[in-house]
Amino acid sequence: MDVSAHSLIEELKEFLRSDQISTNETILERHSKDESYHRNSFPDLVVFPETTQEVSGIVQIADRTETPIIPFGLGTSLEGHVIPYDKGMTIDFSMMDQILEIKENDFLVKVQPGVTRSQLNKALKKYGLFFSVDPGADATLGGMASTNASGTTSVKYGVMKDQVHDLQIVHPDGEVIHTGNSARKSSSGYDLNRLYVGSEGTLGCITELTLRVYGIPEHIMAARATFSSLNDAVNAVVAILQSGLSIARVELVDEDSIRQVNRFSETNFSEKTSLFLEFHGNEAGLKSDLSFMEDIVKDYNCEDLQYEHDHASRNKLWEARHNLAYAYVHGFPGRKLMVTDVCVPISQLGSAISYGRELMEKCRLTGGILGHVGDGNYHALLMIDMQDKDEVKRAEDFNEWIVKDALQRGGTSTGEHGVGFGKMKYQEQEHGAALEVMKKIKSSLDPKGIMNPNKIFQRKVST
Amino acid sequence: MDVSAHSLIEELKEFLRSDQISTNETILERHSKDESYHRNSFPDLVVFPETTQEVSGIVQIADRTETPIIPFGLGTSLEGHVIPYDKGMTIDFSMMDQILEIKENDFLVKVQPGVTRSQLNKALKKYGLFFSVDPGADATLGGMASTNASGTTSVKYGVMKDQVHDLQIVHPDGEVIHTGNSARKSSSGYDLNRLYVGSEGTLGCITELTLRVYGIPEHIMAARATFSSLNDAVNAVVAILQSGLSIARVELVDEDSIRQVNRFSETNFSEKTSLFLEFHGNEAGLKSDLSFMEDIVKDYNCEDLQYEHDHASRNKLWEARHNLAYAYVHGFPGRKLMVTDVCVPISQLGSAISYGRELMEKCRLTGGILGHVGDGNYHALLMIDMQDKDEVKRAEDFNEWIVKDALQRGGTSTGEHGVGFGKMKYQEQEHGAALEVMKKIKSSLDPKGIMNPNKIFQRKVST
Numbered sequence: 001m002d003v004s005a006h007s008l009i010e011e012l013k014e015f016l017r018s019d020q021i022s023t024n025e026t027i028l029e030r031h032s033k034d035e036s037y038h039r040n041s042f043p044d045l046v047v048f049p050e051t052t053q054e055v056s057g058i059v060q061i062a063d064r065t066e067t068p069i070i071p072f073g074l075g076t077s078l079e080g081h082v083i084p085y086d087k088g089m090t091i092d093f094s095m096m097d098q099i100l101e102i103k104e105n106d107f108l109v110k111v112q113p114g115v116t117r118s119q120l121n122k123a124l125k126k127y128g129l130f131f132s133v134d135p136g137a138d139a140t141l142g143g144m145a146s147t148n149a150s151g152t153t154s155v156k157y158g159v160m161k162d163q164v165h166d167l168q169i170v171h172p173d174g175e176v177i178h179t180g181n182s183a184r185k186s187s188s189g190y191d192l193n194r195l196y197v198g199s200e201g202t203l204g205c206i207t208e209l210t211l212r213v214y215g216i217p218e219h220i221m222a223a224r225a226t227f228s229s230l231n232d233a234v235n236a237v238v239a240i241l242q243s244g245l246s247i248a249r250v251e252l253v254d255e256d257s258i259r260q261v262n263r264f265s266e267t268n269f270s271e272k273t274s275l276f277l278e279f280h281g282n283e284a285g286l287k288s289d290l291s292f293m294e295d296i297v298k299d300y301n302c303e304d305l306q307y308e309h310d311h312a313s314r315n316k317l318w319e320a321r322h323n324l325a326y327a328y329v330h331g332f333p334g335r336k337l338m339v340t341d342v343c344v345p346i347s348q349l350g351s352a353i354s355y356g357r358e359l360m361e362k363c364r365l366t367g368g369i370l371g372h373v374g375d376g377n378y379h380a381l382l383m384i385d386m387q388d389k390d391e392v393k394r395a396e397d398f399n400e401w402i403v404k405d406a407l408q409r410g411g412t413s414t415g416e417h418g419v420g421f422g423k424m425k426y427q428e429q430e431h432g433a434a435l436e437v438m439k440k441i442k443s444s445l446d447p448k449g450i451m452n453p454n455k456i457f458q459r460k461v462s463t
Numbered sequence: 464m465d466v467s468a469h470s471l472i473e474e475l476k477e478f479l480r481s482d483q484i485s486t487n488e489t490i491l492e493r494h495s496k497d498e499s500y501h502r503n504s505f506p507d508l509v510v511f512p513e514t515t516q517e518v519s520g521i522v523q524i525a526d527r528t529e530t531p532i533i534p535f536g537l538g539t540s541l542e543g544h545v546i547p548y549d550k551g552m553t554i555d556f557s558m559m560d561q562i563l564e565i566k567e568n569d570f571l572v573k574v575q576p577g578v579t580r581s582q583l584n585k586a587l588k589k590y591g592l593f594f595s596v597d598p599g600a601d602a603t604l605g606g607m608a609s610t611n612a613s614g615t616t617s618v619k620y621g622v623m624k625d626q627v628h629d630l631q632i633v634h635p636d637g638e639v640i641h642t643g644n645s646a647r648k649s650s651s652g653y654d655l656n657r658l659y660v661g662s663e664g665t666l667g668c669i670t671e672l673t674l675r676v677y678g679i680p681e682h683i684m685a686a687r688a689t690f691s692s693l694n695d696a697v698n699a700v701v702a703i704l705q706s707g708l709s710i711a712r713v714e715l716v717d718e719d720s721i722r723q724v725n726r727f728s729e730t731n732f733s734e735k736t737s738l739f740l741e742f743h744g745n746e747a748g749l750k751s752d753l754s755f756m757e758d759i760v761k762d763y764n765c766e767d768l769q770y771e772h773d774h775a776s777r778n779k780l781w782e783a784r785h786n787l788a789y790a791y792v793h794g795f796p797g798r799k800l801m802v803t804d805v806c807v808p809i810s811q812l813g814s815a816i817s818y819g820r821e822l823m824e825k826c827r828l829t830g831g832i833l834g835h836v837g838d839g840n841y842h843a844l845l846m847i848d849m850q851d852k853d854e855v856k857r858a859e860d861f862n863e864w865i866v867k868d869a870l871q872r873g874g875t876s877t878g879e880h881g882v883g884f885g886k887m888k889y890q891e892q893e894h895g896a897a898l899e900v901m902k903k904i905k906s907s908l909d910p911k912g913i914m915n916p917n918k919i920f921q922r923k924v925s926t
Contacts, residue, residue, distance in 0.1 A: 103808070103810065105701075105705060105809065105810040106808040106809050106810045107809070108808070147650055148649075148650040148654075149650075150648055150650075154648065159648050161654065161657075162625070171896075171900070175896050176896070177895065177896045177897040177900060178894075178895065178897055179897060181873055181874060181875050181893075182808040182873035182874065183806040183807055183808060183838075183839055183840075183869075183873070183874040183875045183878065184806065184808075184809070184838040184839050184840070185613055185617065185622050185806055185838050185840060185875075185878050185879065186611075186806060186875035186877065186878060187610055187611040187612075187613075187661050187804075187875075187877045187878065187879050187880060187881040187882070188875045188876050188877045188881075188882055188886065188889075188890070188893055188894070189661075189882060189890055189893070189894055189897075189898070189901050189919060190658060190661070190662055190901045190904060190905075190919075191611075191624065191654075191657045191658060191660070191661055192897055192900060192901070194624075194654045194657035194658070195653060195654060195657070195658055195904075197654070198650050198652075198653070198654055199653055215705075215706075215707035217707070218707065238568075242568065242678075244678035244680070244681065246744075281709075281744075281748055282748055282751045282752060282755075283751070284747035284748055284750065284751040285744055285745055285747055285748020285749070285751060285752075286748070287747065288745045288746070288747040288748060289745060289748075292745075341650075343646040343647065343648055343649060344646055345566070345569040345571070345645040345646060345647075346568065346569050346570070346647070347566065347568040347569045375646075375647040375648050376646055376647050377646075377647070377648060406646075410644055410645035410646070411644060411645065411646040412644050412646045412648075412649035412650075412651045413651050414649065414650045414651045415646065415648050415649060415650060416648065416650050417650060418650040418651075419650070419651055419652060423651065426651075427651070427652055430644075430651055430652075431641075431651070431652055432640065432641065433634075433638050433639070433640045434640040434641055434642060434652075434655055435652070437634070437640060437655060437908060438652050438653045438655070440907045440908060441653060441658075441904055441907060441908070442653075443907065444903045444904060444906065444907035445900060445903060445904070456652060456653075
């Protein structure tokens with residue numbers, strides 16, 4: 001940064017109120033970290049814009065002074081995305097939390113980036129609509145777009161990339177652009193929507209999102225299936241997918257994780273490796289799907305199949321699943337969360353998870369295996385004692401081996417959490433020469449490297 | 464171009480056989496045009512590579528000599544994408560037509576760019592799988608990825624962008640990169656898959672594609688519904704979409720178009736404005752969906768509903784739909800095809816089509832209205848007498864008004880045909896400041912502007 005925080009603040013005060021600018025230690029601390037094990041680092045200051053114009057003004061100052069900008073939603077990311085390793089200005093979008101428009105006939109909503117997924121779903125309910133992407137955290141939609149988040153329903157409805165129709169972006173020079181439109185499809189020019197979704201704040205600030213929403217299904221049925229072996233559970237999922245059954249959710253939760261769920265969410269689920277399943281459709285079609293599913297899980301030695309018949313018990317099931325990471329954090333006070341996030345081709349899922357399970361024991365690490373197995377995306381959720389250098393080293397090695405294994409299987413280092421700081425070191429191995437293409441795009445759109453530096457790529461030292 | 468065709472050929476002969484290089488007048492003519500009204504222009508020469516290495520060699524020569532490269536599939540595009548307005552070398556991918564791998568358990572296939580959609584579907588059938596994207600033409604998959612093609616099933620299965628998991632790309636400097644992986648989802652780095660899909664050969668040559676395929680549905684039911692008014696037909700579609708019914712295909716074919724269909728495809732369809740519909744699912748679910756659909760179309764004054772019960776009659780229906788553009792071309796010898804391709808939000812579809820229909824009459828143009836109305840994408844298919852300057856002018860004005868109307872409604876100038884040469888003039892109006900972002904990406908990845916120049920953007924004159 002070429003200028004002091006003090007002179008930045010003077011410039012900011014020309015269009016922001018003083019309560020929109022903070023150098024308060026508590027505020028800086030809250031913006032120094034995410035929910036993961038990554039070491040924290042304080043920004044120089046935090047700003048709280050209320051309009052796109054204000055964001056543009058902030059970014060113009062940053063451009064002129066070559067000050068790093070870190071867009072911040074709720075800080076629920078897991079790879080250090082919002083940590084200001086290069087200091088600079090954190091833009092906190094919590095004051096931009098308005099649902100601007102619900103176009104129910106077009107199945108579209110327009111929101112500001114600080115709206116959370118649960119806030120949106122609450123507003124959509126009275127229209128018979130819902131927003132499908134549901135990561136564990138009640139994250140902001142701006143943050144979810146930035147990391148291309150997904151969730152339990154992605155096997156049916158897709159990931160953030162599939163929901164974003166248009167973004168309003170404040171470009172690194174302060175210019176405001178739109179990346180899309182309100183049509184269902186377009187072949188007009190380069191797909192900027194999908195370039196900005198998942199770009200983790202490294203290309204600009206998201207100040208508005210137009211998102212696809214769905215009608216709440218006519219009938220929903222959820223179930224828990226337990227298995228005595230992890231292999232059987234995974235193979236049942238592969239068989240369900242290959243049968244062509246239209247499944248809406250299928251989550252793997254291993255024995256250790258079920259124990260954490262029961263403790264934290266006060267559920268009484270059988271403490272066995274489980275699949276949490278859900279099907280959407282019309283009543284007759286659903287009945288036929290469920291009977292087919294029952295046949296398949298029986299073939300894979302399912303020990304018990306419990307349906308969650310009513311709305312309340314279904315909600316309880318998915319809330320427990322969403323809170324799983326918090327259950328672990330709560331269960332291991334003083335420890336930090338490290339989550340692997342690889343995604344592999346479906347045919348590789350069984351052997352990849354077996355490898356992960358064995359490696360976790362070999363590395364003497366505490367945690368569980370779970371994941372959105374319908375997409376081939378599984379997580380090893382580890383609770384690390386950051387004071388124990390040897391344990392930290394074992395956990396980091398484990399993470400690296402899991403990534404290497406996934407890449408060898410034709411998969412990816414991150415299915416949904418994003419690269420941030422934590423997965424930066426795997427980018428060259430994963431993308432090879434394509435990483436240079438990404439770097440060229442970054443340099444051409446953010447030549448000064450001010451947008452969320454040291455995320456995805458190392459910051460280019462300005463010359 | 465800095466060098467003569469002769470010296471290019473000498474260089475190419477170092478690694479290509481002479482039958483892989485052509486300056487034959489008939490061959491040049493075949494590569495001078497697409498299936499539309501756009502004026503033709505000859506390349507200097509056409510090359511027929513058989514391997515990625517050969518493509519890389521060709522591109523390296525083009526890079527060194529600043530020779531334009533035009534990637535060519537089968538020449539079925541509709542906006543002049545493959546016309547060498549700047550001359551140079553056309554790379555014809557017809558010799559790269561191998562299906563490299565069918566990974567049935569992962570629902571993935573790996574193909575070379577010259578494979579056509581029907582060739583792929585023929586190979587997939589014995590695995591119980593199909594490839595979903597079906598534009599009217601039996602285009603190559605490389606071409607379909609380049610324009611982000613879609614088709615009748617996109618309302619359920621999505622467009623090309625939703626099917627591409629990985630591309631092998633020969634970059635404008637000859638380097639070979641991969642844009643993705645074989646996992647179902649990824650949040651690792653910028654989404655190069657979706658950047659290259661729809662980039663119309665302006666960023667590199669596609670030399671391999673990994674595509675998602677689907678299981679052939681357990682049960683399929685197709686139907687034709689006729690209406691006495693275009694409005695009723697369109698409103699019935701909007702109501703079906705809003706009901707949440709899971710529809711797999713819904714195509715609008717107006718009265719004029721049905722007449723062309725009957726003449727060309729020897730069908731005997733009732734010559735009324737029609738919807739061609741298809742539903743996929745299990746037997747019980749389908750039955751319930753169809754009865755719901757029947758109620759809806761009745762509400763919109765459907766005059767007649769005919770089911771196509773067997774495989775053969777269903778195939779006949781969709782073949783007739785796919786051949787509709789050819790039916791028009793055949794029905795109006797000597798005239799050229801101009802097709803508008805706007806896509807609007809669903810709630811705008813009825814009034815947009817009414818506007819288009821009235822405007823077509825006002826402009827005294829010959830043709831019909833049809834389209835993938837489930838996506839809000841409709842086409843006015845015009846047959847133009849290119850000798851009649853006044854008619855050409857009226858058609859061009861019509862096209863421009865239709866585009867302006869769609870943009871005002873929050874839509875796009877092209878839902879599936881792409882920009883090519885024909886829609887270049889609307890890009891600034893459609894994208895505003897975002898067009899500059901696209902141009903920066905183009906310049907950073909293809910600094911010499913050799914990749915398919917004068918498509919999407921005007922060629923930057925080298926300085």
